[in-house]
Amino acid sequence: MEPVETIVREVLQRLRQETGGSNGRLIPAEMSARHVHLSDEDLKILFGLDRLEEVRAISQPGQFLSGCRVRLIGPKGILENVAVLGPTRKQTQVEVSMTDARALGIQAPVRLSGDLKDAAVITLQAGNTVLTRKAAIVAQRHLHMTPEDAAGFGVKDGQCVRVRVLGSRPLILEGVPVRVTAASSLALHMDTDEANAAGAGKDTQCQIIGVCESVPHTDPVREPVRETAGTEPAGLPGKLITEADIRTAYRNGCRELCVRKGQLITPLARDTARTMGMKVTYGG
Numbered sequence: 001m002e003p004v005e006t007i008v009r010e011v012l013q014r015l016r017q018e019t020g021g022s023n024g025r026l027i028p029a030e031m032s033a034r035h036v037h038l039s040d041e042d043l044k045i046l047f048g049l050d051r052l053e054e055v056r057a058i059s060q061p062g063q064f065l066s067g068c069r070v071r072l073i074g075p076k077g078i079l080e081n082v083a084v085l086g087p088t089r090k091q092t093q094v095e096v097s098m099t100d101a102r103a104l105g106i107q108a109p110v111r112l113s114g115d116l117k118d119a120a121v122i123t124l125q126a127g128n129t130v131l132t133r134k135a136a137i138v139a140q141r142h143l144h145m146t147p148e149d150a151a152g153f154g155v156k157d158g159q160c161v162r163v164r165v166l167g168s169r170p171l172i173l174e175g176v177p178v179r180v181t182a183a184s185s186l187a188l189h190m191d192t193d194e195a196n197a198a199g200a201g202k203d204t205q206c207q208i209i210g211v212c213e214s215v216p217h218t219d220p221v222r223e224p225v226r227e228t229a230g231t232e233p234a235g236l237p238g239k240l241i242t243e244a245d246i247r248t249a250y251r252n253g254c255r256e257l258c259v260r261k262g263q264l265i266t267p268l269a270r271d272t273a274r275t276m277g278m279k280v281t282y283g284g
Helices: 002-018 040-047 098-104 147-153 192-198 243-251 267-276
Strands: 027-032 035-039 054-057 064-073 078-089 093-096 120-126 129-139 142-145 160-165 171-180 187-191 205-212 256-259 279-282
Touching (some): 027 192, 027 205, 035 040, 040 129, 078 098, 098 192, 129 187, 142 147, 147 171, 160 187, 171 192, 171 205, 187 192, 267 279
Parallel strands (some): 027 187, 142 171, 256 279
Antiparallel strands (some): 035 093, 054 064, 064 078, 064 120, 120 129, 142 187, 160 171, 160 205
């Protein structure tokens, strides 16, 4: 009977994953606006402080809004009055949306918090003090859970899920990594671009509707990039080229993309390519 019991358990787990898990339990969907995490060293440089003072606790246990604010300065623009969150971290990290990155004129990669690989260079200013760090990322959407939550939803740490955001303009987010720690509060974190696209507000909730391939540090990809021989611009398979396709091509080293006859490239994909410095041509 053991093989039968194993099959039953697997079927039940699959059903939980496909119907939102934990009897369809809803999850708070929170918007994470642009903010900064400072190292101890940079906190001292910018503000002359040894530690951050807590003004208000935020949703994740142990994290808080401080009274410190910084100006973010990029090659093309400035963002004023950006919040500093505590506690301090080992490395300074600046989290912005894709729209913010365009306004600043930087090419910030999509990364999970704490992963500063290829982070964009950004200048921070507090009063008359400025410092420049390789610290800017576009924070990847993710789900915070405790081990008990994960067991209830039938998911595990590092796994990626599909999430339906139940805002005034509901949408489905693909490839949302699950981050499981004992010190977590159940919540989806997404940036302002994603929240606005979903029409999400203060009390918006979301629901897990399935699982997908685990890709914890980047946006999900549909198909591999097809590189062409010599110096000919690279091409992509499929009829529709999306933002995710552009990011995948860029990560694979593509800097010039040819949109073939019969293909369409979305406006967001075209803007993303421009922001990343990727040349887009149109061929037969």
